[in-house]
Amino acid sequence: MYRLYGMSGSGNCYKPKLLLAHLGMEFSWVEIDVRKGESRTPGYLAMNANGKVPVLEIEPGKWLAESNAMLCYLGEDSAYLPTDRWQRAQVMQWLFFEQYSHEPCIAVARFILKHLPAEHQRRAELPQLQARGHQALAVMQQHLAQQPFFAGDQYSIADIALYAYTHVADEGGFDLSRYPAIRRWIGEVRSQAGHIPMS
Amino acid sequence: MYRLYGMSGSGNCYKPKLLLAHLGMEFSWVEIDVRKGESRTPGYLAMNANGKVPVLEIEPGKWLAESNAMLCYLGEDSAYLPTDRWQRAQVMQWLFFEQYSHEPCIAVARFILKHLPAEHQRRAELPQLQARGHQALAVMQQHLAQQPFFAGDQYSIADIALYAYTHVADEGGFDLSRYPAIRRWIGEVRSQAGHIPMS
Incomplete structure (x- = not known):
């Protein structure tokens, strides 16, 4: 199951959530409060050295940053990413x-x-x-x-x-x-x- | 043959040129001087309403904007875009x-x-x-x-x-x-x- 690290109310974090909802795929959510520095801790920077939300954990140790890259990854082979x-x-x-x-x-x-x-x-x-x-x-x-x-x-x-x-x-x-x-x-x-x- | 509209010295315009060179594909180049407003003329805006360089003409009437979208388009089915x-x-x-x-x-x-x-x-x-x-x-x-x-x-x-x-x-x-x-x-x-x- 995917795990999504993100901040509620962030449009960038909403993008993969919305696509996962369309796809009917379950995921767990980990709230990261950027304003409290939670995206700049050593643990977070190990997932995304750029220190931004969201991060998609595909499996432990395999993390994808950049919301639009997540849309491409999750959308592949679905109706939401055309093949033409x-x-x-x-x-x-x-x-x-x-x-x-x-x-x-x-x-x-x-x-x-x-x-x-x-x-x-x-x-x-x-x-x-x-x-x-x-x-x-x-x-x-x-x-x-x-x-x-x-x-x-x-x-x-x-x-x-x-x-x-x-x-x-x-x-x-x-x-x-x-x-x-x-x-x-x-x-x-x-x-x-x-x-x-x-x- | 592709036609590329861009400005010399622009890194964004260099990206598709470099990939086309790797692929050994010929293209024609149309110089657009952004500083002279050449990317804001009605003719140019018809190709890219966002008024930015570069634009890749795939065929007359079929224009692609955004340098990194061009890299994805041109790189598909080549060694420069992994399939994994x-x-x-x-x-x-x-x-x-x-x-x-x-x-x-x-x-x-x-x-x-x-x-x-x-x-x-x-x-x-x-x-x-x-x-x-x-x-x-x-x-x-x-x-x-x-x-x-x-x-x-x-x-x-x-x-x-x-x-x-x-x-x-x-x-x-x-x-x-x-x-x-x-x-x-x-x-x-x-x-x-x-x-x-x-x-």
Whole structure:
């Protein structure tokens, strides 16, 4: 049985949980409070030298880091990772888009607003994070206005990755009312068999 | 024949060029000067709505963005992308590490030092970029002290992705002399059949 080390409320940690739920696979959960330094202990760093959550323990001594790498690993040979070469390429494109152009703006803005005190100096980062986050949302809106899901007609791990922080983008100060295709897509993600809310 | 749209001197654009060289595949190159706005024209945005280089044209109308997605696409069914499920998972882990924890520090520090004037206000970002870049290099050093390449004994697209900006990290102010395993690995990457320098 898989063991997942992660922090509740983290979108990155929600991604493998959501896919495991779709797949109907059991796993055990180990809560890691990053804010208390629990991802920087010697024991944790032995699993992931980069000190980030989540970590997927495939078996004792065999640990995988990076949430989107977990989606690829767990999604292989399932309906959530297409086998067609071009569709799979598009899935990969959106997974890297998520980690480079989306998460560093939208998740970070959410972190600052949700977890740091109101007078924290990192609030100065918000205008730039907002501008870049809206760029990412505009790219998503344009794409989803043309097709149901990120890799075409089929719900895939690309949707799981992008849903994780998009559906809570309001907590980062992003108003989704101007992105109707994204809101339509959020509803479709929620209606997929086996969907679970973030926790 | 593939067509690659990119900017000379960009590590992200070098990645697919290097893999295509290893594979002995011909391609045509279209120079895009990002600094002149050439990645934000309507024609370019039709290929990649995110306005970034590189873009791989697989055939007219079929465009793939994200350098690491190109490595996955082009590397499939080659010696550069393992078929073993666990090895492949590790390749993916390092590809996402590169785009999240490495490139945004090391490539951005290099951009600021190499392409912006000495008095530019973005120089204020350098101390944090240096600190986070050294964290990424330390993770790489630790890993490469234990095994030859990122996904084990075999040179793969994970090495290509991480080599792109690591071998020019000095241009971002990173002294690699304290990372002997990284320097050993750089030499091994350069000795791979079909290797070409960045241009």
